[in-house]
Amino acid sequence: MKIAIIGSGGREHALSWKLGKSLGEAAVYTLPGNGGIPNSHPMDIDDFEAIQAFCEANEITYIFVGPEVPLANGIVDYFNKTNIKALGPCKAAAKLEGSKIFSKQFMEKYGVATADFHSFSAVSDAEEIVHELDGDLVLKYDGLAAGKGVFVCNNIEEALDGLDELRDQYGEECPFLIEDKIEGDEISLIGFTDGENIQLLLPAQDHKQLNDGDTGPNTGGMGVMCPVPFWNAALAEAIDTKIVQPTLKGIQAEKMEYKGVIYFGIMIGEDGPELLEYNVRFGDPETEVLLPSLKTDLGEVVKACLNGSLGDLKLEFETGFFVDVVQVSGGYPKAYEKGHTIHGLSKVADALVFHAGTALKKGKIVSNGGRVLNVVAQGKTLDAAIKKAYEECAKISFKDNFYRKDIGQRVYKVVK
Template identity: 45%
Template sequence: MTILLLGSGGREHAFAWKMIQSPLCDQLFVAPGNAGTAAIATNVNISPTDFDAIKTLVLQENITMVVVGPEDPLVKGIFDFFKNDDKLSHIPVIGPSKTGAQLEGSKEFAKEFLVKHNIPTAAYDSFTAETVEQGCDFLATLKAPYVLKADGLAAGKGVLIIHDLAEAKEELRNMLVGQKFGAASTKVVIEEFLDGIELSCFVLTDGKTYKILPTAKDYKRIGEGDTGLNTGGMGAVSPVPYVDAVLMEKIETRIVKPTIEGFQKDGIEYKGFVFIGLINVNNEPIVIEYNVRMGDPETEVVVPRLKTDLVELFLAVANEKLDEITLEIDERSATTVMLVSGGYPEDYEKGKVITGLENITDSIVFHAGTKLENDTVISNGGRVLAITSYGNDFQEAIKKSYQNIAKLSFDKMNFRKDIGNDLL
């Protein structure tokens, strides 16, 4: 098969790394890719949301499957674009329909879906610029801290957790009237705060049946001890040590199963990943959010633990035969630590030369924000590299990641030194 993978981050490098191990994958194109994917596949300088350019490439290279990494093309309807085009409709797209992608594209849509299908979630209401003062009144009925979520896509940064009521009201006005997150915050969901431990559950579905992938926990804040600004993710651990069979059974029966059944009841076409952000409150799992693709950097610990052929899984999704596949998981733990640019998640510089990549042993380096310039790997984003390692437990794995990080360098390189410490 000739496969096209859309995206340019660590998630996509991890997918590419796994897909090229499959005997079913003859050729892999990545659009636009990064320096890591360039070493193992063919990068094509096309934006994942330029559907016309993607169509041209697909027809030109006789591509037989498209795997979508990031959320943007899904929310913009790439699945429907292929389905409704006579020349493309026979080519499977791994990712949900435009309607399904609204689970991530609109916080309000997701909340309505959760409530409709009796899936446990926090109490909420949503507001616009016209109803901003009603939103302020609603905040006053809640206990601190206050959770404000931009309704649309805000690159993982559209959620604010505020402890002071006056400040929460001010930020609500900033989001709705001042357009703090641009078009993403023309509507804001206010939610009750839930106190517990967060974890991520990943599901692959063909729309009828599903496979639950290994659990993972990521670390969103820039600073040690989960302090500072939210980022796209600073590291991850899989499996999550405190998730036992009892909690997993609750997650499956109360959340995963009703989610997939909800797709069928609502007539939502969904062939791809469902990322369920959960919070464990007194051993009761509650949904915080849905994403309609794999998380990043969680992919960099979940995919390395899959023993099953990833392309075989994708084919089964396309053909609605996922129930015929046995999912095999590596028993070892996997951890990853993100190396980020100085200043990230605020202003940062690109174009920093990365040294030491050839010295890495016993870890996998997944490229995120990198590119090749005159055969030199340079930084090209806020999150630059993910250093993934295996171990008999997460402590052993994380130790290897940090040992290898010591061999790597670029100007103003930053990373968290406490990934996994909260699990000890």
């Protein structure tokens, strides 16, 4: 079995590492990859014909798609017409992430617990609802926006500013929705599906904001932990009943061809768990803790999803906790410099390092993105994993590097 991973970030490095453990490093290719991922090859990930030609030339028979854009553009549909099997949802199913309005309508139709919402096609049409809700709401652009199309608002002024920003980015006539804001504690629950079953990985919690104390601008993710310390059987049952099973029922009723990864972004509020969003692929940085925590052979999971036998596979997990601290370039998520030499990677002894934004220049690893490195540690307790992650993080340096100092130490609003 040879497999090509599509993508270039920390998620793809974690996938390469995990698949390499079972298939051997030489059987795992990453397109285009980055400076730290072995067997990386330059590639335009939207050029499906070029990907096919590369796979055929290297006798690659499986593809694991990392990012959302190729899925939304129909990469799975394309490869379904070839002898190469691509893991992921078809283009129609990828709308669960690619269109926020479609996604919310799907949730409503199939009884998935979620916040009430209103959809719009013009920015000015929403001002009345903004005042009715006193601005205490969430604005979401309908399409893919690389995490930048969501505005969580606390008052009318912030909501009107959010509408102005939508107008500036996408024009007066753009599709978007407004939904009631749920106060609570957010978790990421990610699993595999073969269209008939959903098998979940451990519950994880991302830290989106740049600075300690969940302050500052939103980012792609500054760190993550799994499992969450408050996870219990009652919460698992509530999420399965209110969110996971209705979703699976909807996928089947809509006759979606969905063999891949499904991500549930869940808020646990006073009324229990409610779904914020679907993603149709692994989250980043969640992947960087979820795959080290998975004991089961990932290659076998991929094959089970594609051949419809996922229900016969029992996922097994490592014990303890996993913490990922993300090191970013100074200035991120706004303007930042690239090309700074990264020091100390060889000194890291008791953690995994997954490269996100790096390049290999003249034999040296240099920074090449906003999120640069993921330092992942395991511990018997959450505190032990946190301590180890930060000890290893301190060994790495590059000009103006920055990371949060409180990953895994969140104060919860609702859960006990």
